[in-house]
Amino acid sequence: MNKTLSFLVISVGFLVLLACSKKAEEEAEEPEKTYEAVGVVYSVEPEENSIIISHEQIPGLMGAMTMRFAVKDKSEFEGIAAEDSVKFTLSVGEGEYVASGIQKIE
Numbered sequence: 001m002n003k004t005l006s007f008l009v010i011s012v013g014f015l016v017l018l019a020c021s022k023k024a025e026e027e028a029e030e031p032e033k034t035y036e037a038v039g040v041v042y043s044v045e046p047e048e049n050s051i052i053i054s055h056e057q058i059p060g061l062m063g064a065m066t067m068r069f070a071v072k073d074k075s076e077f078e079g080i081a082a083e084d085s086v087k088f089t090l091s092v093g094e095g096e097y098v099a100s101g102i103q104k105i106e
């Protein structure tokens with residue numbers, strides 16, 4: 001094998017390796033991520049299985065805003081009303097924002 005050819009083979013091999021490791025990295029990011037968040041309840045909508053919360057900044061995800069979260073378990077709504085300060089766990093998966101463990105805070 002001449003020098004140019006072996007250089008080419010090594011380069012292509014390196015590129016394939018790079019592409020593969022990048023793909024594995026992207027796939028590893030697929031699973032649902034969770035964040036701890038705090039905010040003030042804007043409105044509770046049990047019939048819609050959702051809650052609207054003015055949340056504070058969530059580092060690594062988004063700034064402060066008022067937005068709707070899906071709520072999977074109706075018992076989450078017990079004792080929670082508009083204007084309550086709350087903390088909750090936000091799960092992000094497949095473009096869906098789910099609030100769970102919603103708890104009133106002082």
Ligand SMILES: [Cu+2]
Binds near residue numbers: 055063065066067
């Ligand atoms: Cu938001």
